[in-house]
Amino acid sequence: MQRHLISAADLTRDDAVLILDTAEEMARVADRPIKKLPTLRGRTIVNLFFEDSTRTRISFEAAEKRLSADVINFTAKGSSVSKGESLKDTAQTLEAMGVDAVVIRHGASGAPYRLANSGWIDAVVVNAGDGTHQHPTQALLDAFTMRRRLIGPDAGLGQDLEGKRITLVGDVLHSRVARSNVDLLHTLGAEVTLVAPPTLLPVGIETWPCEVSYDLDSTLTKSDAVMMLRVQRERMNAAFFPTEREYSRRYGLDGDRMARMPEHAIVMHPGPMVRGMEITAEVADSDRCTVVEQVANGVSIRMAVLYLLLGGNEPAVTHPRTEEK
């Protein structure tokens, strides 16, 4: 493992499988009456959130607390950041207080990379979502959910997702979840197809290790998992698609479409869902939909990541990508 977790693309297959296997162990902790490990006792982790994201922040916080770390929550609103303090100064201020790891959520793509590679601080950096770039722990929890559902919690140990057909549907252009998932699922051997209207796919996507389709119906029948991405309503006003209803008809997942998926196939969503837009209530509330499981798995994955990054269990794997020349 690298020192930091910035991008899902930085993970090797073995890194990723190690994280998933470790998360299985962490998940077992959640089944105990006392859901706590002493592993990170005395270590301090700051959740540095420049963007509102209660779900992700709470998930990290739960993971940190279950590992007995000391947790500091920092949100930009009402802090010195709103008075014009720079990312560098904020980070250095926090590090001066003795922080071992920084979990950062930032609206600017690349902010965690800068934090990890600019010599501003020495702490471990975990990317909790940056702009439209990456959200690696989301991709890991998604892969974990797929492995548990499609292979099994025990049978899956040591396994990757070789040959699994995963379809992601929605606003790929603005989605860090899509980017992270494409990178990680490809590393894990899955076959990924992105489905979206052409307006919501980035120029330059042709080099991504995945297939691209504009037609949801033809890919559904060939999918082991279908992940619906949130489509923000304001995209409509920027001419990405004509109306909410048209989007929903062409790219939304309803009961009829779900019925055409293979029997074993699951429906996923990173949340928050926009019911009636990309997913109907019927699908969201069905047994095939893993959205609540994904939330639970998120805590296990984040425990695994923090444990591996801070617990000292480091295989000597280095990757040049996040090291500045």
Place this chain on the structure above:
Amino acid sequence: MSKILIRGAKVLGGEPQDVLIDGGTIAEVGSGLSAEGAEVVEAEGKVLLPGLVDLHTHLREPGREDSETVLTGTRAAASGGYTTVFAMANTFPVADTAGVVEQVWRLGKEHGYCDVQPIGAVTVGLEGRKLAELGAMHESAAGVTVFSDDGKCVHDAVIMRRALEYVKAFGGVVAQHAQEPRLTEGAEMNEGIVSAELGLGGWPAVAEESIIARDVLLADHVGSRVHICHLSTAGSVEIVRWAKSRGIAVTAEVTPHHLLLTDELVRTYNPVYKVNPPLRTERDVMALREALADGTIDIVATDHAPHPHEDKDCEWAAAAMGMVGLETALSVVQETMVDTGLLDWAGVADRMSVKPAQIGQATGHGRPVSAGEPANLTLVDTAYRGLVEPAGFASRSRNTPYEGRELPGRVTHTWLRGKATLVDGKLT
């Protein structure tokens, strides 16, 4: 003023010759000239060029003296071998009145490191809505002939048309920053493979090319000339080439950084590579080099854009756009054009001195190195190779993309009308 004998310099890269400066003028060019009464500069192996002319410099004064002043900017220019810089209008206040352009012009005169020729804004406040008093700026002491809203595009087709027409009355030229604003909302880097991966807002090539296409057609229609700032894409080259083949009066510039760097560097998220127009792809770089060599692109202009450290020591989205360039321009041109065999030193003199002086009507600059001409000269040690060290820059800012990079060539001397502004690499 005393006499100076430059001995054994390769004039425009040709055979070694002696050049005698007397006062502000080149007195004689030949072999074995007498050194009597003259200070001798041994120039064996070095290349002598006419003083360089930069049609696109941001001096930042008035308003952003924390990043550059006319003094520090012209010192940087002299260090880089320049004897004239054209100062862009996007200062605070904007150089959209005779008062502001005269202020900048006077500061240049007082400091004396190089001639400063202010560029006037095309529209009031660079807002693109109302023509600035172009005639008043032309008639001021600054004698403005180049007008540009650089930093912003004159995107309204009617305003652009009127500006092109209006400046014909006094022989002016509009220099367009070609950037379709709607296509570049939220743009942070070149739109393509790298932006898709990095999740940074894309700046598509078409946003530049569509404006250039429109403006060459407008210039043709109203019979005006138009200059295109910092052309950055292979498609723009094709449009300018087509326009020139039709006899349209268009000139174009390319920056040194667009001749050398690509958007692959943005993978570091280091804002030192954030610039507008953005770094493009390898294919674009090669097309730009070829176009500069064949004359489709007329000149090299630096787009020297100083920014204070804090505006680059941050995350990409928060960073300012731009790079300093005056002190590395000639080295980058040697690396990309001369050492690759695309251009000889006479060609460099043409693209970095003669043509920019013509486009901007900088009298007395970009002249031949021959007797009777003003002694605006630059002496270059072309055999030198060294690492770029921003700490040694004369510019107040350090936002260079070349830190630690090895580049060829070093300007050792610069003379402005016979007065040395740079001697042995040191400012006078």
